[in-house]
Amino acid sequence: MRNAEFDREHVLRAAMHAFMNKGYAKTSMQDLTKATGLHPGSIYCAFDNKRGLLLAALDQYQQDRTTELQGFFSGKGPVLSQLKNYLDSIVGECLLTGVPQACLLTKALSEIASQDEEIQAMITANLSGWQQALTDKFSLAQANGELSSQRDSAHLGRFFVMGIYGLRTFAQTSPEPAILQQLADQLFQDVCA
Amino acid sequence: MRNAEFDREHVLRAAMHAFMNKGYAKTSMQDLTKATGLHPGSIYCAFDNKRGLLLAALDQYQQDRTTELQGFFSGKGPVLSQLKNYLDSIVGECLLTGVPQACLLTKALSEIASQDEEIQAMITANLSGWQQALTDKFSLAQANGELSSQRDSAHLGRFFVMGIYGLRTFAQTSPEPAILQQLADQLFQDVCA
DNA sequence: CTCTTTCTTGAATATACGTTCAAGATACGC
DNA sequence: GCGTATCTTGAACGTATATTCAAGAAAGAG
Numbered sequence A, B: 001m002r003n004a005e006f007d008r009e010h011v012l013r014a015a016m017h018a019f020m021n022k023g024y025a026k027t028s029m030q031d032l033t034k035a036t037g038l039h040p041g042s043i044y045c046a047f048d049n050k051r052g053l054l055l056a057a058l059d060q061y062q063q064d065r066t067t068e069l070q071g072f073f074s075g076k077g078p079v080l081s082q083l084k085n086y087l088d089s090i091v092g093e094c095l096l097t098g099v100p101q102a103c104l105l106t107k108a109l110s111e112i113a114s115q116d117e118e119i120q121a122m123i124t125a126n127l128s129g130w131q132q133a134l135t136d137k138f139s140l141a142q143a144n145g146e147l148s149s150q151r152d153s154a155h156l157g158r159f160f161v162m163g164i165y166g167l168r169t170f171a172q173t174s175p176e177p178a179i180l181q182q183l184a185d186q187l188f189q190d191v192c193a
Numbered sequence C: 001c002t003c004t005t006t007c008t009t010g011a012a013t014a015t016a017c018g019t020t021c022a023a024g025a026t027a028c029g030c
Numbered sequence D: 001g002c003g004t005a006t007c008t009t010g011a012a013c014g015t016a017t018a019t020t021c022a023a024g025a026a027a028g029a030g
Helices: A008-022 A029-036 A040-047 A050-072 A079-095 A104-115 A117-143 A153-173 A177-192 B008-022 B029-036 B040-047 B050-072 B079-094 B104-115 B117-143 B153-173 B177-192
Strands: none
Touching (some): A008 A029, A008 A104, A008 B104, A040 A050, A079 A177, A104 B153, A117 A153, A117 B153, A153 B153, A153 B177, B008 B050, B050 B104, B079 B153, B153 B177
């Protein structure tokens, strides 16, 4: 008997960043061996192939993002300000330099969804889980009386998610802090008023 | 003397669709020769290389989209309903089947922007031209008294564009007509009210 | 300590890709 | 109708790629 030597989460985060930097197709196995520190044989042993590594990386990404989101809603204040903090943090993320700013899920969706049903299904499931988590926050805000119960929380969740998709794409065209913040503020206002 | 035999626009539209289907990296020269009907030598003679073909296709895409947009605003009715028609047509486009629904500009931006400054610059310029065209329509609506002059037309243009980015991404995750239309309606209402 | 199982290593393999180029075909000028 | 300039053709080239595999290293069992 003998256990694997590498740290799976560490490896997957490295692969995540490689895929976010160059996209799936342009990221070569050589890039991946350099990024992860693993040799080709080890990658193929642990993840079958390049595609399997992407699937595992997508899964890790979703886990990381889920715990990150939960962090914003673990406190005791009003849900709506937690939501605003969350949105503002996304604006901040879009403005980081030297780090891939795009969301791995939407990036992979745009690149490969139409060519691989399984990957498409996985990404869609992950994004829709995220959307549901946000929808639940709107429902909670309604239950707390912070938001009119007249509104459809599912619709608010969808519109909020759509806005974040748009914000991230917009940030790729002109990453100006003041403008992105203004767009985020408007989005939040339209959703919560 | 002898003139080229192929129709440049026809070839570029074929290349456009090929790139929209598979993305830049995954579209092979073999795909492109099949799609365009041109032999490798002809492509390299006319466009230098695969990258040059993409640049030319991006240019053609922008031209096609510009004339398409102008068509929505050539009539005499209120600008705001023309804008609504334009937005609705995008919803319709997202729901087409068998045809690539994504915007070539944003798709290419997501795939290659971080790796090629010239392509990034071209895409950014094209998208910002589109944004400006829409901003001009908001200004026109204000001049016509259809829209409060209190509002910042540049901001409205940006928010509208952001919404369309988001709508297109959302459509890739769940292309349900009623939901997309509801999102578009909300976007239009938030922008115009 | 030794054996055996499992993991690691990285060179080797086959394939697919972007690109080139020399030969052949075609249209225009004279 | 001929000559020439230009375009077209598609096979050939070198490279880069994803993947495999057999040899070597390491860890646990007895």
